[in-house]
Amino acid sequence: MMIWSIAWKNLWRNRKRSLVVIVAVTIGIISGVLLVGIMEGWINQRLHDAIYNEVSHVQIHNKEYLKNEEIDLTIKNYDQLTNGIDSLKELAGRVNRTRIFAMANTPWANTGVIIYGVDPEKERQVTEIYKKIVPGGGRYPDKQSPADILISDKTAGLLKLKQYIITDGVIAKLKEERIRADILAKLEKHKDKRFRSPGDFREMLKQEFNKRELDKAGRLITEYALDYRLRNKIQVTFSDLRGTPVQGIFRVCGIYKTTNTGFDQTAVFVNAGELAKLYGGGEILNHEISILLKNIDDAGVVRDKLSRIADGNAVMTWKELAPDAALMHDFMIIYYFIFIGIIMLALAFGIINTMLMSILERTKELGMLMAIGMNRRRIFQMIMLETVFLTLVGAVAGMFSGWIITEILGKTGIHFSGWGEGFEAMGFAAKVYPVVSFGFFVFVTAMVVATAIISSLWPARKALRLNPLEALRTD
Amino acid sequence: MKILELKNVNKIYNSTEVKVHAVNNVSLDFEEAEFAAIVGPSGSGKTTLLNLIGGLDMPTSGEIIIDGTNLAELKPSQLIDFRLNNIGFVFQSYNLVPVLTARENVEFIMTLQKWPKQKKDERTLELLTAVGLGDRINSRPAKLSGGQQQRVAVARALASRPKFVLADEPTANLDSRAATNLLEIMKKLNQEERITFIFSTHDPRVVKMAHRIITLEDGKVVSDDNRE
Ligand SMILES: Nc1ncnc2c1ncn2[C@@H]1O[C@H](COP(=O)(O)OP(=O)(O)OP(=O)(O)O)[C@@H](O)[C@H]1O
Numbered sequence: 019m020m021i022w023s024i025a026w027k028n029l030w031r032n033r034k035r036s037l038v039v040i041v042a043v044t045i046g047i048i049s050g051v052l053l054v055g056i057m058e059g060w061i062n063q064r065l066h067d068a069i070y071n072e073v074s075h076v077q078i079h080n081k082e083y084l085k086n087e088e089i090d091l092t093i094k095n096y097d098q099l100t101n102g103i104d105s106l107k108e109l110a111g112r113v114n115r116t117r118i119f120a121m122a123n124t125p126w127a128n129t130g131v132i133i134y135g136v137d138p139e140k141e142r143q144v145t146e147i148y149k150k151i152v153p154g155g156g157r158y159p160d161k162q163s164p165a166d167i168l169i170s171d172k173t174a175g176l177l178k179l180k181q182y183i184i185t186d187g188v189i190a191k192l193k194e195e196r197i198r199a200d201i202l203a204k205l206e207k208h209k210d211k212r213f214r215s216p217g218d219f220r221e222m223l224k225q226e227f228n229k230r231e232l233d234k235a236g237r238l239i240t241e242y243a244l245d246y247r248l249r250n251k252i253q254v255t256f257s258d259l260r261g262t263p264v265q266g267i268f269r270v271c272g273i274y275k276t277t278n279t280g281f282d283q284t285a286v287f288v289n290a291g292e293l294a295k296l297y298g299g300g301e302i303l304n305h306e307i308s309i310l311l312k313n314i315d316d317a318g319v320v321r322d323k324l325s326r327i328a329d330g331n332a333v334m335t336w337k338e339l340a341p342d343a344a345l346m347h348d349f350m351i352i353y354y355f356i357f358i359g360i361i362m363l364a365l366a367f368g369i370i371n372t373m374l375m376s377i378l379e380r381t382k383e384l385g386m387l388m389a390i391g392m393n394r395r396r397i398f399q400m401i402m403l404e405t406v407f408l409t410l411v412g413a414v415a416g417m418f419s420g421w422i423i424t425e426i427l428g429k430t431g432i433h434f435s436g437w438g439e440g441f442e443a444m445g446f447a448a449k450v451y452p453v454v455s456f457g458f459f460v461f462v463t464a465m466v467v468a469t470a471i472i473s474s475l476w477p478a479r480k481a482l483r484l485n486p487l488e489a490l491r492t493d
Numbered sequence: 494m495k496i497l498e499l500k501n502v503n504k505i506y507n508s509t510e511v512k513v514h515a516v517n518n519v520s521l522d523f524e525e526a527e528f529a530a531i532v533g534p535s536g537s538g539k540t541t542l543l544n545l546i547g548g549l550d551m552p553t554s555g556e557i558i559i560d561g562t563n564l565a566e567l568k569p570s571q572l573i574d575f576r577l578n579n580i581g582f583v584f585q586s587y588n589l590v591p592v593l594t595a596r597e598n599v600e601f602i603m604t605l606q607k608w609p610k611q612k613k614d615e616r617t618l619e620l621l622t623a624v625g626l627g628d629r630i631n632s633r634p635a636k637l638s639g640g641q642q643q644r645v646a647v648a649r650a651l652a653s654r655p656k657f658v659l660a661d662e663p664t665a666n667l668d669s670r671a672a673t674n675l676l677e678i679m680k681k682l683n684q685e686e687r688i689t690f691i692f693s694t695h696d697p698r699v700v701k702m703a704h705r706i707i708t709l710e711d712g713k714v715v716s717d718d719n720r721e
């Protein structure tokens with residue numbers, strides 16, 4: 019029977035009161051775990067997408083190109099540099115790209131784009147764009163059809179290549195999804211009519227259906243009726259090596275969509291060889307080398323190694339290329355502190371209050387304990403342990419439930435449908451898969467214990483100021 | 494052997510408008526294995542005197558020497574440990590920790606003194622059997638009668654083999670049968686363990702059982718009868 023065992027027993031003297039605090043701590047920790055889980059899920063997703071869709075681990079450009087982005091500012095000493103890269107033991111894959119600013123036109127609209135001239139097969143080793151083809155969005159480019167161009171859903175919208183059409187097939191699919199017959203009947207009226215923009219289609223839906231019906235079925239109807247104008251021609255215009263505007267025609271082979279609308283809005287992909295025919299000179303221009311490593315942590319080392327042989331080129335890591343993702347990644351620990359700190363601060367008040375009450379009730383008993391020889395250090399220990407137990411019980415329950423919930427949500431994902439578009443504009447997926455790391459649980463445990471100890475100081479000090487004579491007073 | 498010595502002890506309370514001379518120039522000696530009652534009318538200073546002897550309160554003047562140690566020379570923190578190792582206490586009420594069983598309450602003192610487990614268990618059982626609670630060792634205080642609780646308190650007070658046990662009106666909340674029973678147990682243990690008991694009381698039947706009766710009036714010792 020030690021001090022800690024008495025402390026544990028004291029915890030259950032006022033079962034109801036202790037349980038209230040424990041439940042509060044549990045709920046607090048669950049929300050903390052969830053919040054951080056969502057945050058971490060997002061950051062991991064953004065980090066993954068930034069690296070695997072956009073910037074890889076390390077990229078190399080001509081220093082001048084970074085400033086002016088002109089077509090003739092290609093990577094210097096390309097062969098020597100690539101030899102160096104290929105001998106890196108950290109290397110997982112590398113690609114080179116042509117990167118040209120251009121204007122893209124369809125007969126109905128135009129928009130500014132960045133054309134990436136790539137080797138589509140090689141790209142698969144470094145980027146995951148090939149996995150991002152939307153349903154009904156055609157296919158990834160290949161070398162057999164050299165005029166292929168892969169554009170994003172966003173660009174398709176801007177170029178008015180996103181159309182809507184209600185076919186028999188669409189109605190059949192909706193029927194399978196158990197959409198009500200009266201809704202389908204209303205759709206029949208618009209069968210085989212082509213809506214040339216998302217706006218037109220939405221207009222029709224609004225006229226035909228009330229809000230309740232739209233909430234229920236609107237998303238599915240829009241999804242199934244969507245009809246990209248694949249195989250449509252896109253004309254691109256840019257300045258060739260002599261500064262003369264040149265034009266080329268590509269055919270839309272596929273539509274991709276990443277989580278970052280900002281990236282999607284400009285990036286289009288074509289065969290590098292096909293692009294080279296347009297700007298002349300007979301050679302493929304290399305503006306960008308993108309390098310994927312086996313381990314993200316090696317990015318800094320690899321940059322330093324390559325910088326030594328880079329002359330005239332700039333070697334940058336993902337941290338410089340996607341500073342938003344890097345910043346969030348580096349600040350994760352700060353988010354931990356903010357979320358858990360606020361929760362702990364709120365809980366500290368409840369804990370202090372409960373412990374003060376508990377001590378007030380035990381004035382005589384504590385006085386008696388001091389009288390018979392329990393010294394201050396032990397009294398202090400006992401009160402502190404009681405507080406720590408009180409907090410820890412709730413924290414363990416909270417961490418366990420929080421962990422279970424995040425595990426489940428980590429599989430199913432949480433859809434932030436209402437805000438999805440806003441998030442995607444910032445590069446975040448509308449659907450998030452929360453994750454929490456083991457390190458976070460260690461962190462929460464440390465914070466909980468720290469909170470408990472700090473919260474116990476006041477009650478424990480109050481207990482110490484008691485006079486043992488209290489025990490003898492017979493009022 | 495002299496275990497406790499009071500030399501010209503005074504306690505004056507100035508806190509109220511009137512000055513109260515609660516203990517007035519008391520000088521007393523106690524030997525090993527005494528069984529002494531402190532009696533006197535209400536307000537005569539019994540509680541105050543016991544608190545001074547127990548190191549729970551400080552005299553205004555005079556010296557209290559326990560087994561050669563002058564209490565005035567101890568720092569507050571040392572005083573608590575001194576109490577732990579030298580003085581047993583039985584209070585009128587709130588004696589026991591409600592969340593602990595009878596056995597755990599008795600063990601508590603020895604745990605604070607870091608006794609080895611086996612010796613602790615032996616002593617606990619010995620004492621609880623001696624106070625007639627050998628069959629109730631795992632009961633919590635709430636499950637025990639007032640008399641039984643006071644017996645546990647006596648067992649606890651003796652657990653650490655103190656120099657003496659102080660008991661301020663230990664029978665005040667008990668009916669007369671339980672009171673006599675408690676006193677009999679105290680007396681028996683006083684003989685067996687050869688530990689001095691000093692207790693205050695109003696109860697004439699309890700007074701009868703004492704070997705030595707110290708009478709206080711207005712803080713002064715007016716008589717000190719040794720009936721052996
Ligand atoms: N803390 C205090 N402050 C001021 N006066 C006190 C204090 N404690 C006791 N007194 C006074 O000291 C005197 C002695 O009190 P004490 O409690 O020692 O008497 P007692 O003999 O124990 O009485 P009782 O039989 O009623 O328990 C009383 O006049 C009391 O009012």
Ligand SMILES: [Mg+2]
Pocket residue numbers: 539540541661
């Ligand atoms: Mg009294």
